[in-house]
Amino acid sequence: MPIRFFGTLSASPNTGKTGDTITINNTGAGFFGVMIVKFGGSGGTSADNIAVTVYGNGQQRITCDVPAGLAAGATTIYVENPDGENGSISFTVITVAAGAIFFNFVTSMNCK
Numbered sequence: 001m002p003i004r005f006f007g008t009l010s011a012s013p014n015t016g017k018t019g020d021t022i023t024i025n026n027t028g029a030g031f032f033g034v035m036i037v038k039f040g041g042s043g044g045t046s047a048d049n050i051a052v053t054v055y056g057n058g059q060q061r062i063t064c065d066v067p068a069g070l071a072a073g074a075t076t077i078y079v080e081n082p083d084g085e086n087g088s089i090s091f092t093v094i095t096v097a098a099g100a101i102f103f104n105f106v107t108s109m110n111c112k
Helices: none
Strands: 009-012 021-026 036-039 048-054 060-065 073-080 086-093
Touching: 009 086, 021 086
Parallel strands: none
Antiparallel strands: 009 021, 021 060, 036 073, 048 060, 073 086
């Protein structure tokens, strides 16, 4: 079996609410097989809808959904390969108040 290692992990975005899809990037060669992704460290809550994409240039990407039931605030995303190789990154869980309404204003100006 080839030696596997994790390079530099990053999450994009590094904040999100439950149900949001995030991307975890690795600049090493460490992602392979069926990944374990947990929010809250190695004993935390498993992520939903995990998918791994491996690129030929040493880049790998995991996409997953932030699981339900997480408390708002700072947490750790834990990533593990089937061989036990692992890494972690920081993430912040945010909440949206029930009934919150978001506006996206578009302003047009008529200049003369």
